[in-house]
Amino acid sequence: MSPTAAADNGNVRSSHEAAGSIFDIGNSDFLKMLERPRTINVERKRSFDERSFSEMSNIEHLEYMSSSVLNTITPKSCYDSHLMVSDAWETLRRSVVHFRGQPVGTLAAVDSSVEQLNYDQVFVRDFVPSALAFLMNGEEEIVKNFLLKTLRLQSWEKIVDEFKLGAGVMPASFKVEHDQVRNNDTITADFGESAIGRVAPVDSGFWWIILLRAYTKSTGDSSLAELPECQNGIRLILSLCLSEGFDTFPTLLCADGCCMIDRRMGVYGYPIEIQALFFMALRCACFLLKQDDVGKEFVERITDRLHALSFHMRSYFWLDLKQLNDIYRYKTEEYSHTAVNKFNVMPDSLPDWVFDFMPSRGGYFIGNVSPARMDFRWFCLGNCVAILSSLATPEQSAAIMDLIEERWDELVGEMPLKICYPTIEGHEYRIVCLSPVGIFGPRLEKGLDIIWANACGLF
Numbered sequence: 505m506s507p508t509a510a511a512d513n514g515n516v517r518s519s520h521e522a523a524g525s526i527f528d529i530g531n532s533d534f535l536k537m538l539e540r541p542r543t544i545n546v547e548r549k550r551s552f553d554e555r556s557f558s559e560m561s562n563i564e565h566l567e568y569m570s571s572s573v574l575n576t577i578t579p580k581s582c583y584d585s586h587l588m589v590s591d592a593w594e595t596l597r598r599s600v601v602h603f604r605g606q607p608v609g610t611l612a613a614v615d616s617s618v619e620q621l622n623y624d625q626v627f628v629r630d631f632v633p634s635a636l637a638f639l640m641n642g643e644e645e646i647v648k649n650f651l652l653k654t655l656r657l658q659s660w661e662k663i664v665d666e667f668k669l670g671a672g673v674m675p676a677s678f679k680v681e682h683d684q685v686r687n688n689d690t691i692t693a694d695f696g697e698s699a700i701g702r703v704a705p706v707d708s709g710f711w712w713i714i715l716l717r718a719y720t721k722s723t724g725d726s727s728l729a730e731l732p733e734c735q736n737g738i739r740l741i742l743s744l745c746l747s748e749g750f751d752t753f754p755t756l757l758c759a760d761g762c763c764m765i766d767r768r769m770g771v772y773g774y775p776i777e778i779q780a781l782f783f784m785a786l787r788c789a790c791f792l793l794k795q796d797d798v799g800k801e802f803v804e805r806i807t808d809r810l811h812a813l814s815f816h817m818r819s820y821f822w823l824d825l826k827q828l829n830d831i832y833r834y835k836t837e838e839y840s841h842t843a844v845n846k847f848n849v850m851p852d853s854l855p856d857w858v859f860d861f862m863p864s865r866g867g868y869f870i871g872n873v874s875p876a877r878m879d880f881r882w883f884c885l886g887n888c889v890a891i892l893s894s895l896a897t898p899e900q901s902a903a904i905m906d907l908i909e910e911r912w913d914e915l916v917g918e919m920p921l922k923i924c925y926p927t928i929e930g931h932e933y934r935i936v937c938l939s940p941v942g943i944f945g946p947r948l949e950k951g952l953d954i955i956w957a958n959a960c961g962l963f
Contacts, residue, residue, distance in 0.1 A: 593637075595614060596610060596634060596637065598614055599611040599613075599614045599634075600646065601626050601680050602680070602689075603649075603653065603680050603689050603691060604689050606645075606649050607645065607646040607649060608626065608646070608649045608650055608653045608680070609626030609631045609634075609646070609649075609650045609653075609678075610626060610630070610631055610634045611623065611624055611625070611626065612624070612625055612626070612627050612630050612677070622677060622679075622694070622698070624679065625677040625678060625679040625694070626650075626677055626678055626679070626680070627676060627677040628654060628674060628675065628676065628677065628705065628707075628708040628711050628712060629676075629705070629707055629708065629711050629763070631650060632711050632714070632715055635647045635650065635715055635718070635719075636718060639718060639719065639722040639723075640722075644719065644722070644723050647715070647719050648719065648728060650715075651712070651715065651716055651719060651728065651734075652728075653678070653691070654674060654675060654678070654708075654712060655712075655733060655734060655737045657674070657675045657678060657691070657693045658671075658672065658673070658674050658675070658737055658740065659671075660693060660695075662695040662697075663697075664695070664696060664697040664704075665697075669695060669696075669704060670740075670743075670744045671740050671743075672709060672737075672739075672740030672741045672742075672743055672744040673695055673696075673704055673705075673708075673709070673744070674705065674708035674709040674712050674741070675693040675694055675695050675705070675708060676694050676695065676696060676704075676705035676708055677693070677694050678691050678692065678693040678694065679691070679692045679693075679694075703759050705763070706756065706758050706763060706778055707763040707777070707778060707781055709741035709744070709745075709785070710741075710778075710781040710782060710784070710785035711781070712737075712741070713738060713741060713785040713788050713789055713792065714781070714784055714785055714788050716728070716729055716734065716738075716788070716792060717729075717788035717791060717792055720791075720792070729792045730794065734792075735792075735793065735794060735799070738789055738792055738793060739793075739798070739802060741785075742786075742789060742802055742805075742806070745782060745786075746802075746805050746806070746809060753774065753816060754809055754812035754813040754815075754816050755774040755779050755782075755813065755816060755817070755873075756774065756778055756779065756782055757773065757774060758771075758772065758773070758774070758775060758778050759772055763775065763777050763778055763781075771871065771872060771879070773872045773873075773874040773877065773879075774872055774873060774874055775871060775872055775879075775883070775886070776821060776869050776870065776871050776872065776883050776886030776887070776890075777883055777885050777886040777889070779813070779817055779821070779886070779895075780817075780869075780885075780886045780887075780889035780890045780893065780895055781889060782813070783810065783813055783814065783817070783890075783893050783895045784889055784892065784893035784895070786806045786809060786810055786813075787810065787893060787894075789802070789806060790803055790806055790807075813895075814895060817869065817890070817895055818895075818896070818897060818900065820846070820847070820873050821869045821870055821873050822867060822868075822869060822870075822900060823862070823867055823868060823869070823870045823880065824862070824866065824867030824903060825862055825863075825864055825867075827867075828854075828858065828859070828862055830844075831849065831851060831854060831878075832851050832854060833851070834849060834850075834851050836848055836849075836850060836851075847873060847874070847875050847876065847877075847878070848875060848876050849876060849877070849878050850876070853877075853878065854880070855880055857926055858880045861882075861911060861914070861925070861926075863906070863907060863910040863911065865903075865906050865910065866903050866904070866906035866907030866908075866909075866910050866911075867900065867903040867904065867906075867907060868882055868887050868903070868904050868907050869886060869887050869890055869896070869900075869904075870882075871883050871886070871924075881924055881925065881926065882907075882915065882924065882925040883923070883924055884915070884921045884922060884923050884924070885923065887904050888904075890904070891904060891905075911925075914926075
């Protein structure tokens with residue numbers, strides 16, 4: 505694929521500068537683009553059971569949520585009158601987990617109709633949308649406790665089958681158990697040794713850094729991030745990601761089940777979700793690290809990686825109609841630094857559905873790019889985080905939103921957003937995901953999807 509421009513991809517600005525996001529977006533044109541009015545017909549779209557999002561809030565509230573949510577933390581009153589949101593908050597509060605009298609997180613699910621498995625644990629990735637909702641509601645204590653508790657868990661010795669994991673690995677989840685006889689609470693952490701796929705959670709460390717930045721920006725309190733323990737925790741996570749190895753790409757090589765869920769989903773290699781979270785965490789870390797000798801060294805390494813990563817992602821992961829036609833005409837077995845088909849992708853590997861799915865106006869970051877393999881599936885979180893973090897250029901950001909608008913029925917339908925398209929069903933689902941259909945229970949019930957949608961306004 506032909507490279508796209510990669511300017512302004514990782515410029516580091518002072519953490520003392522004011523911003524309306526969890527970090528300053530270097531592309532001023534991106535902000536101007538967001539302010540530009542665009543005509544989008546959404547009257548026929550229905551994402552909620554009772555009424556659409558536009559009916560549950562007036563336009564002033566929507567503008568308020570999207571412009572500067574992190575600078576004000578009491579928007580909950582805007583939606584108090586909506587029954588679905590009230591039910592979501594009630595469910596969220598019932599899921600709160602306490603450790604020695606202090607709230608430290610929320611359960612993965614409170615649905616008693618399904619087998620629990622590990623749903624009675626606090627997952628790092630699952631708590632993030634809950635944490636953003638708490639921050640918007642002015643409830644910072646639970647978020648601070650969660651950040652400190654998971655940071656302490658990071659220092660635990662992590663051994664899986666006689667193999668010691670890296671010091672920077674964050675837990676996928678932890679469970680609080682109460683001993684009624686001794687009246688004492690204990691915590692058990694899972695770093696992947698108990699996960700269904702026995703895979704360490706690559707995304708947990710990224711979510712932790714992003715949430716720490718969100719907490720700092722929301723509360724205006726930088727003392728937590730400046731603690732020596734937090735600074736060391738950030739550096740340990742970055743050391744794992746920025747270490748030199750055999751990779752020829754700036755992206756992170758990951759095993760299947762390292763994010764989203766601990767089951768096989770065919771996302772091994774260089775999944776878009778991990779790369780987008782990696783980019784976002786790196787940008788957040790630039791603002792969190794102290795500008796001492798050690799911190800400056802890490803910032804320099806981060807800046808170099810951001811430049812290479814943004815170029816790689818914008819050049820090789822991006823797919824629109826033009827790129828699709830280029831791939832269709834690829835030659836294979838090219839040997840030269842001037843090769844067009846740099847990953848030796850077979851044109852015959854293009855799935856039939858992608859030609860019908862790709863509109864004339866729009867585009868997206870595909871799910872995976874590695875030697876001789878491209879995963880053309882649409883993954884919602886990776887593309888949305890790419891917009892939020894400015895990994896996507898302004899033009900690519902607009903194209904992703906155009907794609908969602910053009911393919912609303914496929915990507916949204918009757919639910920807030922589908923995590924992946926196209927879906928895997930029946931026998932193929934059982935083979936790929938190694939799971940009987942329907943085993944995945946709802947996480948905190950569907951009402952929390954609205955809170956997640958609102959919380960995305962933080963970025």
